[in-house]
Amino acid sequence: MTGTTTATAPFRLRAAGANRWVVLVVLCTSLLLVALDATVLHVAVPAVTRELHPSAVQLLWIVDAYPLICAALLILFGTLGDRVGRRRVLLLGYGLFGAASALAVFATTPHVLILARALLGVGGAMIMPATLSVLRAVFPDRRERAVAIGVWSAVAAIGAATGPVLGGFMVEHFWWGSVFLINIPLMAVMLPLGRLILPESKGRSDGPWDVVGALMAAAGMLGVVYGVKRLGVHRHVLDVPTLGPLLVGIALLIVFVRRQRRREHPLIDMKMFSRPAFSTAVGCIVLAMLALVGLELIAVQYLQLVLGLTPLQTGVRLLPLTFAAMAAGVLGSAQLRRFGPRLMVSSGFVLTAAAVLMLTLMGQHDRPGLLISGFVLLGFGLQTTLFGAYESMLTEASAQDAGGAAAIGETSYQLGAGMGIALLGSVMNAAYAPGLAKVGGVPGSATAQARNSLGEAYQIATRLGGTAGEALRQAARVAFVHGLHVTLYVSAGLLLVGALAALRLPRHMESDVAETEDAADVTGDMAGAGAAAGAVETVGAVEAADVVPAARTAGAAGPAKIGPQRGPEPVGAESTVA
Numbered sequence: 001m002t003g004t005t006t007a008t009a010p011f012r013l014r015a016a017g018a019n020r021w022v023v024l025v026v027l028c029t030s031l032l033l034v035a036l037d038a039t040v041l042h043v044a045v046p047a048v049t050r051e052l053h054p055s056a057v058q059l060l061w062i063v064d065a066y067p068l069i070c071a072a073l074l075i076l077f078g079t080l081g082d083r084v085g086r087r088r089v090l091l092l093g094y095g096l097f098g099a100a101s102a103l104a105v106f107a108t109t110p111h112v113l114i115l116a117r118a119l120l121g122v123g124g125a126m127i128m129p130a131t132l133s134v135l136r137a138v139f140p141d142r143r144e145r146a147v148a149i150g151v152w153s154a155v156a157a158i159g160a161a162t163g164p165v166l167g168g169f170m171v172e173h174f175w176w177g178s179v180f181l182i183n184i185p186l187m188a189v190m191l192p193l194g195r196l197i198l199p200e201s202k203g204r205s206d207g208p209w210d211v212v213g214a215l216m217a218a219a220g221m222l223g224v225v226y227g228v229k230r231l232g233v234h235r236h237v238l239d240v241p242t243l244g245p246l247l248v249g250i251a252l253l254i255v256f257v258r259r260q261r262r263r264e265h266p267l268i269d270m271k272m273f274s275r276p277a278f279s280t281a282v283g284c285i286v287l288a289m290l291a292l293v294g295l296e297l298i299a300v301q302y303l304q305l306v307l308g309l310t311p312l313q314t315g316v317r318l319l320p321l322t323f324a325a326m327a328a329g330v331l332g333s334a335q336l337r338r339f340g341p342r343l344m345v346s347s348g349f350v351l352t353a354a355a356v357l358m359l360t361l362m363g364q365h366d367r368p369g370l371l372i373s374g375f376v377l378l379g380f381g382l383q384t385t386l387f388g389a390y391e392s393m394l395t396e397a398s399a400q401d402a403g404g405a406a407a408i409g410e411t412s413y414q415l416g417a418g419m420g421i422a423l424l425g426s427v428m429n430a431a432y433a434p435g436l437a438k439v440g441g442v443p444g445s446a447t448a449q450a451r452n453s454l455g456e457a458y459q460i461a462t463r464l465g466g467t468a469g470e471a472l473r474q475a476a477r478v479a480f481v482h483g484l485h486v487t488l489y490v491s492a493g494l495l496l497v498g499a500l501a502a503l504r505l506p507r508h509m510e511s512d513v514a515e516t517e518d519a520a521d522v523t524g525d526m527a528g529a530g531a532a533a534g535a536v537e538t539v540g541a542v543e544a545a546d547v548v549p550a551a552r553t554a555g556a557a558g559p560a561k562i563g564p565q566r567g568p569e570p571v572g573a574e575s576t577v578a
Contacts, residue, residue: 085200225249341505
């Protein structure tokens with residue numbers, strides 16, 4: 001294996017050494033933009049509907065194109081950056097992200113906006129792995145890197161939290177396209193600044209890049225994520241549009257895994273899964289996101305449809321969750337050194353489960369104190385869990401395999417999020433529908449339609465009017481709150497399972513002396529620069545629920561997720577449309 005790092009400009013050499021904190025500022029600005037873009041659009045969906053008149057399918061693709069494309073291309077661009085240079089891929093991502101933002105601002109048809117969102121997903125998939133790889137390179141010292149990761153995760157949380165609020169402000173005062181405007185001037189500055197300041201680095205380059213394998217992984221991930229998302233929305237397992245992509249995606253990923261095991265120079269070393277700490281950490285990430293994302297979907301609907309908050313008010317109400325996640329990110333490295341991965345991840349799961357159980361006290365009336373307390377515990381607990389899980393997973397991977405390990409972690413995040421919407425959405429529906437089996441004075445056909453969702457029940461209640469409409473509205477609210485409580489109990493159970501699974505993680509945080517030595521070997525071409533080569537993979541994971549006609553929307557800001565020491569995992573901003 002020959003890992004090389006090149007930096008010819010004296011200023012760039014200084015950036016990797018004494019001025020590495022300047023590099024961190026540039027990288028954090030990149031993350032802030034991608035995190036903002038992950039959630040800023042969703043509060044604009046009603047305005048987009050009024051202006052562009054998309055069909056229900058087109059509206060769904062406007063929301064989902066970004067996360068689907070981004071998730072599908074993680075492995076492709078992460079491993080490509082390892083081979084051709086992460087800085088090079090990052091700068092290309094900057095350019096594409098800015099151009100796609102301009103296309104989105106001036107989109108006049110749904111098809112153009114869908115294309116712009118897809119291109120933003122490509123740009124995001126190029127930016128995030130490369131930015132985190134550069135961060136890993138310029139902070140070879142583990143303790144210093146932990147501080148940098150804390151700053152990184154804080155910025156990720158700020159971006160996720162600010163997205164819905166900023167989007168709501170822009171839509172209320174300007175027009176829907178204005179939510180993308182901020183990207184254009186900042187990317188215009190970031191492109192030359194990144195070219196001047198950021199050092200180049202490479203990872204594994206001991207064999208040819210497996211182009212076929214990378215495309216196979218991309219197609220497989222696209223099929224699986226798309227199928228899981230459709231399952232969460234439509235819940236028809238045997239539906240061909242759902243089952244077909246899901247099965248094809250699974251088949252492609254199975255072939256991809258077998259191909260990687262046979263190749264002398266694989267994109268991802270599948271032997272990592274034989275290590276208990278690695279496989280356990282991956283499972284913890286899946287469980288954490290499975291429990292959280294479906295819960296966020298329902299929480300946004302609860303805030304808007306039960307409590308009657310506007311999209312902007314909903315975004316503001318969710319701020320404590322993300323600020324708590326930000327605080328957990330800042331404190332994460334200190335907690336990890338003091339308590340170790342096992343106790344940190346397990347206690348994070350338990351704290352999150354306690355927060356979820358606290359939220360079962362919510363009813364049909366607003367209780368701000370309870371919601372704020374629950375969201376603070378939820379954000380802090382989840383971020384603590386993800387911090388420790390990612391650190392354990394990436395520590396188990398060698399420096400040259402860090403990019404593949406982080407890609408696996410991000411894939412786990414995406415799949416966990418998608419399965420959370422599917423599973424907890426199904427639980428919610430199963431608990432909600434029986435409450436509307438029979439409502440006095442309401443025709444059977446009307447109650448059958450109202451059982452689909454709370455938003456649809458409100459629509460029908462408005463059409464009925466009078467006593468019957470009010471009875472249906474009240475019954476739907478009661479049924480929804482009951483379904484919410486059931487879903488919260490299931491979510492808490494999943495989190496406690498995660499706490500038990502985390503007991504397989506290492507008890508203590510081990511030294512990374514060997515890692516520093518490897519970094520010094522890899523970065524011989526940057527003598528004195530102090531940059532270590534290692535691939536890191538990340539994405540601002542975004543999931544969006546189906547768009548129910550006539551229901552209002554809001555972005556649910558998810559807590560930032562990071563992978564300390566070996567590389568962070570930013571923002572799992574989760575956004576849903578009620």
